Amino acid sequence: MASTQKGGGDGQGPCLLLDDLTVEFGGLRAVDSVNLTIETGERRVLMGPNGAGKTTLFNLVSGIYPATRGRILFYGQEITRYPIHRRAALGIARTYQVTNLFRCLSVAENILMSCQALDRSKFVMVRPLSSYRKHVNRCDQVLEEFNLWEKRNELVKNLSHGDQRHIEVAMALAEKPRLLLLDEPAAGLSDAETKELSALLKRLDPSITILMIEHDLDVAFEFAERITVLYHGKFLTEGTKEEIKNNAVVHDIYLGAE
Numbered sequence: 119m120a121s122t123q124k125g126g127g128d129g130q131g132p133c134l135l136l137d138d139l140t141v142e143f144g145g146l147r148a149v150d151s152v153n154l155t156i157e158t159g160e161r162r163v164l165m166g167p168n169g170a171g172k173t174t175l176f177n178l179v180s181g182i183y184p185a186t187r188g189r190i191l192f193y194g195q196e197i198t199r200y201p202i203h204r205r206a207a208l209g210i211a212r213t214y215q216v217t218n219l220f221r222c223l224s225v226a227e228n229i230l231m232s233c234q235a236l237d238r239s240k241f242v243m244v245r246p247l248s249s250y251r252k253h254v255n256r257c258d259q260v261l262e263e264f265n266l267w268e269k270r271n272e273l274v275k276n277l278s279h280g281d282q283r284h285i286e287v288a289m290a291l292a293e294k295p296r297l298l299l300l301d302e303p304a305a306g307l308s309d310a311e312t313k314e315l316s317a318l319l320k321r322l323d324p325s326i327t328i329l330m331i332e333h334d335l336d337v338a339f340e341f342a343e344r345i346t347v348l349y350h351g352k353f354l355t356e357g358t359k360e361e362i363k364n365n366a367v368v369h370d371i372y373l374g375a376e
Contacts, residue, residue, distance in 0.1 A: 136179075148171050148351050162346060165333075166371075170350065299330075354368070
């Protein structure tokens with residue numbers, strides 16, 4: 119793992135700070151002057167109706183989209199212009215609304231590739247990945263932690279949607295991130311699968327900072343320490359889950375639609 123690179127920045131201040139963050143696509147301002155501060159180890163949920171700019175904000179933080187204006191600071195280090203791979207090396211990992219897995223590979227093979235993702239060994243083409251003991255050990259550890267050991271040799275395409283969601287979270291955590299971005303991890307899950315996912319999220323290392331987009335209100339309110347609400351690409355409000363539940367404006371534009 120590229121552990122030496124993960125020490126970037128001065129290590130002071132919040133895990134993530136967004137300052138006047140804005141992105142425009144032609145005449146559309148999808149994220150509009152958003153300011154956001156997330157402390158180390160915090161469990162923050164990002165909420166808002168469809169089109170509020172939540173996933174676009176994730177794409178800005180992870181480096182998929184360049185910002186039109188504003189700054190992104192990660193532990194005091196400005197990363198606004200960093201490419202995706204450099205942000206990943208610093209310790210930013212994410213999942214997506216639609217599962218992004220290698221469906222024709224086994225569970226273990228998917229996780230093993232994530233274990234190698236930030237290591238120089240990924241450039242070696244003449245040595246099998248399974249020969250790297252440190253990656254295999256880390257893969258086995260993740261399989262155990264996520265209760266996937268019994269399914270390690272099964273092809274991903276043969277597993278349930280719930281299992282695939284768990285695998286995607288496991289792959290993100292295999293890289294030992296400092297900041298984990300979860301984009302609607304409960305989307306499409308049954309009630310039983312949602313409860314299992316919620317239990318899994320509660321077990322995650324408390325030192326990992328987690329920012330989650332979630333439309334399932336039960337999952338969001340159970341997970342969140344604080345909630346930030348976006349509306350039409352702008353910061354609307356933030357507060358504890360009790361404050362958000364009792365916010366009349368939020369209720370009208372989002373909660374009331376449920």
